[in-house]
Amino acid sequence: MTDHQNPLRRLSLRNPVHFLALGLGSGLISPAPGTWGSLAGLVIGALLLSCLGQNLFLILTALCFVLGCYLCQKTADDMGVHDHGAIVWDEFVGIFLVLSALPELSPLWLALGFILFRLFDITKPYPIRYFDRKLRSGFGIMIDDLLAACFSIVPIVILRLLISA
Template sequence: MNPLDKIKLTNPIHLLAVGLGSGLSPKAPGTFGSIAAIPIWLLFYQLPDLYYGILLLIMTFAGIYICDKTAKDMGEHDHGSIVFDEFVGMWITLWLIPSFHWLWIVIAFLLFRLFDIWKPWPIGWFDRKVDGGVGIMIDDIWAGIFAAFCLWALGALYQLI
């Protein structure tokens, strides 16, 4: 049986895990999930850093449960259609956006996708060694951290020029 046949979009946990349907794309579901995270980010990007950080923590812990439950229901660890981890990774990346401009959003997206696909150390290590919901989430969290740092550095460099 195809693991996707076990997904029920009427189940809110499954719906969130597949990024409101963005992860069901037959090609590049992680990319579509990352893109789908951006309009949702627009709803909370102006939060003060403290509240933004709290929201990220809540979404991270919720994501561990959501991704773990959906993976178990599908019978496959980290199926490509599970993209809630990409949502959180993108939101981490976008936290340090230098300014609200479409170009910075595109750069944030490209940096996050670069680290999420490339998986340099320790991202790749976490991806291979950690199981369950934590394993599904942790590599995207680290990809988001790497991308956010690069985005912040590019912003600082841009200010110097």
């Protein structure tokens, strides 16, 4: 692929929209940029959650989702590719939501949340795959990861209930 055919060549990490959409650059790590973006989001999200507390972190996550609809659409437009793998802001927001459901930020819970999120984000069970294919917008880029986070939260909540019983 020549330089002018590579959509990443149309981006600049000096552009704050691109920088954020590419997960502070984590989406440029290969292979598996979504996994690297999720890992970066996990670390940043855990730090933010521990500093802000649950309520402020959830507000921040909601704001990041709204902002992400713009960031992801603008970056996809600039690349000329819908939902390019390097766009990982959606992974950040998805893992943020998963973090908010964890009972504690211990290594075991963090690993479980990360693995569940990646499992559902990669496999995209129904209806995640449907929305991923049908919605061709920044919202479409964001919503499949939000749904993967919701799917991830279900077993976390069940496990929390079983442990506390």
